[in-house]
Amino acid sequence: MPSLVQSVDWTALTPVVVPAALAVAVLVADLFLPPARKALLGWVTAAGLLAAGLTLIPLRDGHRGTFCQTPGASCSYAADHFTLVIQVLVLGGALLTALLSLATGTTDGTGEPPSGEYWFLLLSSAAGGALLPASRDLITLIVALEVTTLPAFALVGLRRGDRLASEAALKFFLSSVTATAVSLLGISFVYAATGTVNLSEVATALAHTPGQLDHLAKVGAALTLVGFAFKLAAAPFHFWVPDTYVGAPLPVAAYLSVVGKAAGFSGLILVTVIAFRPYHDVWGPALGVLAALTMTVGNVGALRQRPDAERGAVRLLAWSSIGQAGYLLVPMAAAASARSPAHEIGATVAYALMYGVVNLGAFAVAALVTRGAPAGRLDDYRGLYAARPLSALALAFFLLCLAGLPPGVVGLFAKVVVFSSAVGAQHGWLAVIMAVNVVIALAYYLRWTALLFTRPGQGAPAIPAQSPAAAASAAPGAGAAASAAVAGTPFALGAAIALTAAAGLVLSGAPQIVLRYAQGALL
Structure with a gap:
């Protein structure tokens, strides 16, 4: 009988404990701070x-576990x-979100700093x-998924008086919730068939599940995957x-575009590659179909966005994120037929890191442009290079990374790795569909990139210039975009753009480091 007394490895838990404890501290501090100090x-x-x-650094060299029935x-x-690579993505995405929030304000649309509830x-x-x-049983997995998602509902609707936010x-x-x-229904079926919720033990039990229980377990596995496909935004x-x-x-x-997606695909990897490994001949083809459908729906939806539509830039990034989710699913579908899926899982993790960095960078530049053009149209980016050359170059780099074109080497490398995983697993049909979708994506990424260097026409919306001097030195004929003389970039927003651009350049210079580290994951 296993001991009821368990040792706890607090070093392994610190990446989770620190933000959880800080959330409570921030909520309590908000009660006592005067309004003028709440920005702190x-x-x-x-x-x-x-x-x-930073607490991830001591954990980088080995496998550590805690809350174990038996040691090890x-x-x-x-x-x-x-675990560590995904935690880097999650905590880094949350950090950049905090910087964007400090620069833009999110509570009521007036530019005021977010409230303590927002940070909590x-x-x-x-x-x-x-x-x-880090979760290795179904109960911990579903609890972690809901702890990630439930606060996000409130974050979406926290802007008071905004009907669109409340509807969203x-x-x-x-x-x-659906x-x-x-x-949860699927997990209950799996538990009824196997008698355990531990992922490795579920896999062992499924390999020897008799008759009717096997049918029950297969239904449970299918239902369980639905929730993670939703978090990943798969079509x-x-x-x-x-x-x-x-x-x-x-x-x-x-x-949501980065951390929400990281939660979805990490959970999907854990339940498929570990828990439902005996059913690989079922979920592998299913993920392949999902990948093809998701990337096609996302890229076609992004291609249909009009330059003059309000909030068109964010809507394009939303459809683009759906297409990128399809690319993330390709190596996972290939992993089903691999004897040791380390390469395929490494490809998914490496692609997720690339996507997270450059997508957050694109949102950061969008936040900068939205300061002077609240409608958020794609046309608002016309002539951005004349007004803010560094920001325009950064956004162009991010978009080219997402498209998989040089100088966005990390984007090209990630797409090649994903493509090779499909070819290596004899999923030629999926590789062809991916190639067609990459071409479709080029159209809208390059169209947006071209706007940055196009002279704005008569009546183009204003893009905030870096300073009066920068506006005065803008190219002749750049119109309102170049002549707007407003305050410079907030420090937090500039830091977010600089950090994502620097990370993208580093990953472009040495993309194989991420892949090599990611391939040592999980199995």
Whole structure:
């Protein structure tokens, strides 16, 4: 009989404990701080997320587990390479979201700093996102998924008096709750068939499940996957994404596009590659179909966005994120037929890191442009290079990375790795569909990039210039975009753009480091 007394490895738990404890501290501090000092809560949040990220450094060299039934086996929490890479993505995404929030304000649309409740919700969701990739049983997995998602509902609708935000939050909530209910039903079926919730033990039990219990377990596995497909925004579970991103405050949309997606695909990897490995001949083809459908729906939706549509830039990024989710699913489909899926899982993790960095960078530049052009049209980016050359170059780099074109080497490398995983697994049909979708995506990414260097026409919306001097030195004929003389970039927003651009350049210079580290993950 296993001992009821368990040792706890607090070092392995620190990436989760730090944001969780800080969330409570921030909420309590908000009660006592005067309104003029509440902006400090945002900087404390950013500093705490950075500290949580630094606690990953002592864990980088080995596998550590805690909450184990027996020492070294059947652990409910595991800090391996897979966990650490996803935690870097989650905590880094939350940190950049905090910087964007400090620069834009999100509570009421007036530019005021977010309230203490906002920082509490962001930190709580980040704690859940950091817990999810470390989860090694179905109960911990579903709890972590809900801790990640539930605060996000409130973050989407926290802007008071905004009908669009309230509608987006309600749509997000109802869709997610339905998907969670389906997943819980599936987990109950799996537990009834196997008698365990530990992922490794579930796999062992499924390999020897007799007759009717096998049918019950297969139904449970299918239902369980539905919830994670929803979090990943895989088609046909993607319908909530465009309206939610458009209605949410821009930093929250950025957070959902990266951290929400990281939660979805990490959970999907854990339940398929570990728990449901005996059913690989079922979920492998299913994920392949989902990948093809998701990337096609996302890219076609992004291609249809008009330059003059309000909030068209965020809506395009929303559809683009759906297409990128399809690319993430390709290596996971290939992993089903691999004897050791380390390469395929490494490809998914490496692609997720690339996508997270450059997508957050694109949202950061969008936040900058939205300061002077609240409608958020794609036309608002026309002539950005004349007014803000560094920001325009950064956005062009991010878009080219997403498209997989030089000088965005990291984007090209990631797409080649994903493509090779499909070819290597004899999924030629999926590789062809991916190639067609990459060409479709080039159209809208390059169209947006071209706007940055196009002289604005008569009556083009204003893009804020860096300073009066920068506006005065803008190219002749650049119109309102070049002549607007407004305040410079807030420090937090400039830091977010600089950090994402620097990370993108580093990954472009040495993309193989990420892949090599990611391939040591999980198995």
